Amino acid sequence: NIVMTQSPKSMSISVGDRVTMNCKASQNVYNNIAWYQQKPGQSPKLLIYYASNRYNGVPDRFTGSGYGTDFTLTINSVQAEDAAFYYCQRIYNSPNTFGAGTKLELK
């Protein structure tokens, strides 16, 4: 089964900083990756699909990149409302495995 490994597990960032988080697939998933944001007590929200396509209404400070096995989510000029958990997921083919997540905290 495919394994999605996210790093780091957590990070503490100041408002206005640029943050990069990673997702590594155990096998080639081409560009079939999505990224989600989840805040406590809420359902996850789709940010990025096909590795680099921003979902409707997602601010352009969120950027996804990568292909094959290594993927990155970058947030430029982090805002206070970006404090959340971020998950990557293999899409298009099953199993639609999620990574364990990265917790983004604001200093």
Add this chain to the structure above:
Amino acid sequence: QVQLQQSGAELVKPGSSVKISCKASGYTFTSYDMHWIKQQPGNGLEWIGWIYPGNGNTKYNQKFNGKATLTADKSSSTAYMQLSSLTSEDSAVYFCARGARWDYGGGFAYWGQGTLVTVSS
């Protein structure tokens, strides 16, 4: 607008079963897969499986074979997940989410609000 409305919280006894629902509206129910996802307290997201209501086809995460059973009722546009032989490890929030390969590559743009299942004697 697309909505996925899940059933309410459940308190169930160890060894029993529970069936939770996800009522879809605002789109053609039979044209999209319905996925189910587990989230234990303080933990990440775990994909359980999907059902295609159009023909009832299902696909499961191997880990949930024998634990979860996915069904769908086309007449009421409702997807169901039954969990059997419940233990404390099944205590979690369960989400339904809509997906289709041709729709955002199968990314989950729409989610239910989650159903909390607590297994306790």
